Amino acid sequence: MLKSRSVLTAVAAACLLATSSMSPALAEKKTEFNIAWTIYVGWMPWPYAADSGIVKKWADKYGIKINVTQINDYVESINQYTAGKFDGVTVTNMDALTIPAAGGVDTTAVIMGDYSNGNDGIVLKKGQTLADIKGQKVNLVELSVSHYLLARGLSTVKLSEKDIKIVNTSDADIVAASKTKDTTAIVTWNPQLLEVKSEPGATLVYDSSKIPGEIEDLLVVNTQTLKDNPDFARALVGIWYDTIALMKDTGEKGKAAREAMAKLSGTDLAGFESQLKTTHMYYDPKDAASFVTGPDLVKTMDLVRGFSFEHNLLGEKVTSKDAVGIETPTKTLGSAKNVKLRFDPSYMKLAADGKL
Structure with a gap:
């Protein structure tokens, strides 16, 4: 089945802040990292990459270890990331804002994976x-x-x-x-x-x-962890584009990869490919980076933060949609003093330029 895409209440998210602030996942040079994923057509490259050796290939390149862990409940995966138990998580743009960011955990999207295009x-x-x-x-x-x-x-x-x-x-x-x-x-x-x-x-x-481009599926990581360990993001982006190149491949290798992803997600190849048809995958890192650096991302996140504020998802005591800052390459929405969600295209650009 697809991810459960429901959100944590703002009150619960805020309660996680104290836990996350003490997390060993923050502010340190590391050699081992953990990312969490849940079942969704656009996120199935992660378990496939782990099973096929692609994760190890890129982790070895940078002298690190990356553990890829499935969490059965989507919201729980974000809760655990917010609490500092994971360094990164697969998440939608709205949930990245309303759970970790609204809960005070500075979070950066390093991969723009896809958007729902009829899903x-x-x-x-x-x-x-x-x-x-x-x-x-x-x-x-x-x-x-x-x-x-x-x-x-x-x-x-x-x-x-x-x-x-x-x-x-x-x-x-x-x-x-x-x-x-x-x-x-x-x-x-x-x-x-x-x-x-x-x-x-x-x-x-x-x-x-x-509403193309508005329901986005991302891989986000803790911002401080990213700053301290940029090779972690380089490896993640390398893993991603290696794997989705196979996902897109029209030959036997691609078919075998999609069949494996379908099985991992509990469906068959036909079911998986049907879901792919209504998912706009950013197979080319240039396209993903272009979207992140373009004006549509700002428009989308303004709509998302407006909806989130109107439904009290930014916090019960929040009096403005500007309370949580959202940084994009072209504009910062909301409070520049409280930026908690960032969109960073730099690692996707490295992939596009073949510089990973």
Whole structure:
């Protein structure tokens, strides 16, 4: 199944700050590092790289060791990173902001891996267009990227959350809920979305391809750890682009790699490739770096921080969306004195220039 993409409450995130500030993962020169990942089509290169020896190849190049660990629950993986138990984690842009960054843990995105390009969607059983959602109960994982997608979609048809009623439904229960008579509107992600929209009478009325680049999938690391250990990031980026080159390969090697990734994610090759079709992978590091250095990232993160503030995800006592600073290569959003989320394209540029 895909990652569970729901968020930690701001209060809980803040409580993790004390733990993280004492973590041995921070502020030291190291030779062994730990990253956490969860199951999602765009993150399956990590376990494959570990199993195939690509992780070891790049770690050996820089004289370090990198452990790649699966965490069964997506939010728990971010919690553990925030608490300092991991040096890096696979995460969406919104969750990077609302969990570690809002919790006070300075975090840097070193890999822009992909964005959802149809992996997330809104399905109606009553109605043919998104405007028909007005007055309906909407089942989704509250305060997740599904919630964000819904808010973005509603704004395009001059509706707001006041015009619908949200029913918080876990990702594990969303398919079962969609089969009941009382459930008429559902927002979810693949592979659940594939099942939900295949129900008789179901219509996909909006999906993440309408907001390209907004639901981003990243690899982030602790900023201080990065500063103290730049070879860690060089190795991670080398691992990533070596592996996704295989993922993209149209020959037998590529097929074998995708089959292995599919198996690791609990599906078959057809299912995995179906999910890849609705995922915009940044296979070329030049493209990834270009997006990070371009104007669209700033626009996206401004939308994300606005949604996060309006839903109290930046902290219960936060009075402005500017409370948490977000640094991009072109502009810093919010407080320059409290920058806690950074987008650093420099390592992707090294990969693009063949200088790793």
